Amino acid sequence: MDMTLMVRFRTRPILSFFAMSLMMAVISWLNSAESSSFFLASSLLNSLRFFSNSLIFLPMATPEIVLGASLLTMFVSIGAAPFFPLWFGTILIAHIMFNISFVVVTVRARLAGFPRHLEEAAMDLFANEWTTFWKVTFPLILPGIIAAGLLAFSLSIDDFVITNFTAGKTQTFPMFIYAKARIGIPVQVNVIGTIIFLVAVGAVALTTLAQRRSRST
Numbered sequence: 377m378d379m380t381l382m383v384r385f386r387t388r389p390i391l392s393f394f395a396m397s398l399m400m401a402v403i404s405w406l407n408s409a410e411s412s413s414f415f416l417a418s419s420l421l422n423s424l425r426f427f428s429n430s431l432i433f434l435p436m437a438t439p440e441i442v443l444g445a446s447l448l449t450m451f452v453s454i455g456a457a458p459f460f461p462l463w464f465g466t467i468l469i470a471h472i473m474f475n476i477s478f479v480v481v482t483v484r485a486r487l488a489g490f491p492r493h494l495e496e497a498a499m500d501l502f503a504n505e506w507t508t509f510w511k512v513t514f515p516l517i518l519p520g521i522i523a524a525g526l527l528a529f530s531l532s533i534d535d536f537v538i539t540n541f542t543a544g545k546t547q548t549f550p551m552f553i554y555a556k557a558r559i560g561i562p563v564q565v566n567v568i569g570t571i572i573f574l575v576a577v578g579a580v581a582l583t584t585l586a587q588r589r590s591r592s593t
Contacts, residue, residue, distance in 0.1 A: 390552065390564045396464070397549035401533035404468055408475035408528050409521070432481065435474045443474065444541030451542065462544025470542045471535065475528040482527060486520025 435443060447470050451459040458465045494516070498508040536550040543551065553565055 390549075390562060390568070393547055393549045393552040394568055396546075397533050400464070400468060400471060400548065401529045404471035404475050404532045405479075405525050405528040407468075407472045408479045409525065432477050434477075436477045436481070440535075440537040444470070444538040447473075447538070448541040462542055462546070464546050466542045466544065467539055467546060467548070470538050471532045474538065475532060478527050478531060479524040482524035483517065483520045486517050486523075490516065 438446075447466075448462075451462060451466055454460055459469075460466075490513075494512050495508050498512045503511065534550055536554060539548055540551060540554075547555075549568075553561060556562060556565070
C-alpha cells in the first residue's frame with residue numbers, strides 16, 4: 377500500500393505537467409488557426425502581400441533562442457499584466473506567435489492548387505456563399521487544415537527553448553523532463569512517451585485506411 381501511494385504521489389505531478397502542455401498545445405493550435413485567417417486573406421491582396429509574407433516567414437527564420445530572448449525582453453519591458461509577471465498566458469502568446477507561421481504556410485500550400493472552377497460551378501447551381509464554402513471549399517481544404525493543426529500541435533507540446541524563456545514559475549512537461557534529466561528521468565515519462573507514440577502511429581494508420589477506402593469507393 378505504501379508503495380502504491382508513493383507511485384501515485386510521484387505520478388500526479390508528471391500528469392499535471394503533461395496536462396498543462398497538452399492544454400497549451402490545443403489552445404495555441406486553435407488560436408493560431410483563427411489568427412492565420414488574417415494573414416491568408418492579406419496575402420491575397422497585392423498591396424499587403426509583402427508585409428504579410430514578411431510577418432509569416434520571420435518567426436520561422438529566427439532561431440528559437442533569439443525568439444525566446446526577444447519575447448522575454450518585450451514582456452519584461454512592458455512590465456504589466458498580462459505580460460508580466462510571466463505565467464501560462466505568456467507561454468501561450470509565444471506559442472501562438474510561432475505556430476501561426478507554420479499554419480499559414482501549410483494551409484496556403486493547399487490553397488495554391490485549389491480548383492476555383494468548382495466554386496463557380498456551385499454558384500451557377502444557385503448555391504450561396506455559405507453553402508459553397510461548407511459543401512465545396514471546406515472539404516477540399518480540410519486535409520491542409522488537419523495537417524496544419526497536427527504540425528502546430530506537435531511543435532507546441534514539445535517546445536522547450538521558447539517556453540523556458542517565457543514560462544516564469546510555470547512548468548510544462550518538456551521543462552520537467554529537462555530538469556529531471558540531470559538526476560534520472562522517471563519511468564512514468566517513458567510510459568507517457570510510449571502512449572503518445574502509439575496514438576500518433578494509430579492516427580496515421582487510421583487516416584491511411586480511410587483514404588484507401590474512400591479511393592476504392
